[in-house]
Amino acid sequence: MLPNRMNLTRTTEEQLKKLKGYTGVTPNVSARIAFFRSIESDFRYQGQEAKLDGSLVLDKYTWLGETSDVTELMLKMYYPELDTKEYQQAWAAHVEDGIASIRTHKSCQEFSRSL
Template sequence: MLPNRMNLTRSTEEQLKKLKGYTGITPNVSARIAFFRSIESDFRYRGQAAKLDGSLIMDKYTWLGDTSEITELVLKMYYPELDNKEYQQAWAAHVEDGIASIRNHKFLSHLSKLL
């Protein structure tokens, strides 16, 4: 469903990298946290295509890790009508939405209290 190689928008990547600098959490792990924070917040992708121009192009397993199956199932449940390219757009939109709630944490201890 999701392509084997994925990337995000440049601005989302910058926020993930900044969070890594503050907390030490790698961008792929913080992207997973951001995705599920967005799902919990009831954000819904409405088909707004974003330019996925980030330079962190990783394979699906690196981005999603052990959450790959559940991530794809959640996307399929919320968006049964999308095609594979649109699923990547939806995933990227959820990561972008979710990173907004965690991007300003300067310490891992502050972020862990939030979660």
């Protein structure tokens, strides 16, 4: 469903990298957290295509880890009509939405308390 190689917008990627600098949490792990924070907040992808121009192009398993099945099932449940490219857009939109709620944490302890 999701492609094997994925990336995010440059802005989202920069926020993930900045969060890593403050907390030590890697971009792939913080992207997983951001995705599920977005799902919990009732954000819904509206079909707006974003330019996924980030330089951090990782394989699906690295981005999603053990959450890959759940992530894909959530996307399929919320957006049953999308194709592979649109699923990547939806995933990226959810990560972008979710990072907004966690990008300002300045330490790992502060970050973990917010979860």
